[in-house]
Amino acid sequence: MTVSVLGAGAFGTALAVTLAQNGPVTLWARDADQAALMQETGRNERRLPGVNLPRKVAATADISVATEAETILLAMPMQQMRGFLATHADLLRGKTLVACSKGIDLESGQGPTALIAAASPSARGAILTGPSFAADIARGLPTALTLACAEDGEALQRELSTPTLRLYRTTDTTGAELGGALKNVIAIAAGVVIGAGLGDSARAALMTRGFAEMSRIATAMGARAETLSGLSGFGDLVLTCTSVQSRNFRYGRALGAGEDFDTSITVEGVATAKAVSILAQKHIIDMPIATMITALADRQITVSEAVQALLSRPLKEE
Numbered sequence: 001m002t003v004s005v006l007g008a009g010a011f012g013t014a015l016a017v018t019l020a021q022n023g024p025v026t027l028w029a030r031d032a033d034q035a036a037l038m039q040e041t042g043r044n045e046r047r048l049p050g051v052n053l054p055r056k057v058a059a060t061a062d063i064s065v066a067t068e069a070e071t072i073l074l075a076m077p078m079q080q081m082r083g084f085l086a087t088h089a090d091l092l093r094g095k096t097l098v099a100c101s102k103g104i105d106l107e108s109g110q111g112p113t114a115l116i117a118a119a120s121p122s123a124r125g126a127i128l129t130g131p132s133f134a135a136d137i138a139r140g141l142p143t144a145l146t147l148a149c150a151e152d153g154e155a156l157q158r159e160l161s162t163p164t165l166r167l168y169r170t171t172d173t174t175g176a177e178l179g180g181a182l183k184n185v186i187a188i189a190a191g192v193v194i195g196a197g198l199g200d201s202a203r204a205a206l207m208t209r210g211f212a213e214m215s216r217i218a219t220a221m222g223a224r225a226e227t228l229s230g231l232s233g234f235g236d237l238v239l240t241c242t243s244v245q246s247r248n249f250r251y252g253r254a255l256g257a258g259e260d261f262d263t264s265i266t267v268e269g270v271a272t273a274k275a276v277s278i279l280a281q282k283h284i285i286d287m288p289i290a291t292m293i294t295a296l297a298d299r300q301i302t303v304s305e306a307v308q309a310l311l312s313r314p315l316k317e318e
């Protein structure tokens with residue numbers, strides 16, 4: 001059975017590469033030139049340099065070809081997903097749609113599975129998330145991710161696991177998608193700490209309090225605490241806050257150091273911080289780190305003001 005990946009960025013391409021170990025994969029790029037170049041050269045040099053696409057990966061810019069598959073992975077940036085689903089709703093009817101994006105849609109405040117349910121009620125929505133850099137997956141390094149699917153996830157788990165990509169299953173879609181979205185916000189904050197020269201001890205404190213913040217809002221929104229402490233939450237938090245491979249971490253590090261950052265790079269945590277700050281007000285949840293990241297990204301405060309504000313909060317029980 002063919003699987004399709006929609007979105008030929010770093011992650012979509014890496015997923016296509018690993019899934020080709022199981023059978024044919026269609027990789028859809030919205031840009032016809034990019035699809036033709038991938039087909040011709042067998043590489044996606046711009047997004048995933050140095051990786052050869054297996055022959056079982058067929059690149060196309062034809063959305064009707066790409067949506068012939070029953071199982072379709074959505075690997076575009078989160079803020080693009082709602083528009084994409086609306087545009088192609090007819091072609092996606094009745095399919096299994098696996099969101100691979102990490103974030104919260106800023107306009108609606110919804111995560112990927114709610115967006116899928118709203119745009120394609122007859123589709124089955126799932127989410128694939130957890131600690132994995134595209135380059136690691138594409139190189140065949142061992143990786144473990146969470147596959148969240150409200151029902152009948154076992155066959156999907158088998159279909160999307162490969163010899164090097166091990167999937168763990170859950171029915172807690174809310175927990176999985178919120179963990180993946182929120183860790184990006186904390187990763188930006190961890191980057192700020194390192195960029196501003198505040199040290200590894202401060203980063204450990206930030207990660208721990210960040211995890212508490214993630215868990216507070218996620219459980220208030222219906223997530224299970226154990227999902228937050230699994231691969232999609234704690235696992236991805238650790239990876240993204242400690243690796244310079246992470247774009248969210250690198251963006252934060254530039255912010256902390258007062259340096260410019262290439263705005264063409266995908267940094268999901270900025271929009272997510274804004275979206276979650278709005279959700280936090282609605283649920284009356286205290287989220288000082290997300291609020292601070294929004295203010296910093298919008299240049300409303302300086303790094304030293306942000307640090308001062310966090311350190312001067314009232315002392316309380318852990």
Ligand SMILES: NC(=O)C1=CN([C@@H]2O[C@H](COP(=O)(O)OP(=O)(O)OC[C@H]3O[C@@H](n4cnc5c(N)ncnc54)[C@H](O)[C@@H]3O)[C@@H](O)[C@H]2O)C=CC1
Binds near residue numbers: 010012075100101
């Ligand atoms: N790169 C990584 O290591 C990982 C990325 N992710 C997630 O995957 C998602 C995508 O990230 P990357 O692939 O890394 O981004 P990327 O920046 O490498 O590529 C984004 C791709 O999306 C395409 N795109 C943009 N708007 C689109 C639209 N409206 N319709 C179709 N395609 C569109 C762009 O042309 C580009 O090819 C993000 O939510 C990210 O958090 C998750 C795990 C790992």
Ligand SMILES: O=C(CO)COP(=O)(O)O
Binds near residue numbers: 184187240249266267
């Ligand atoms: O989600 C990721 C790793 O699990 C990738 O992180 P970045 O988007 O910060 O690069």
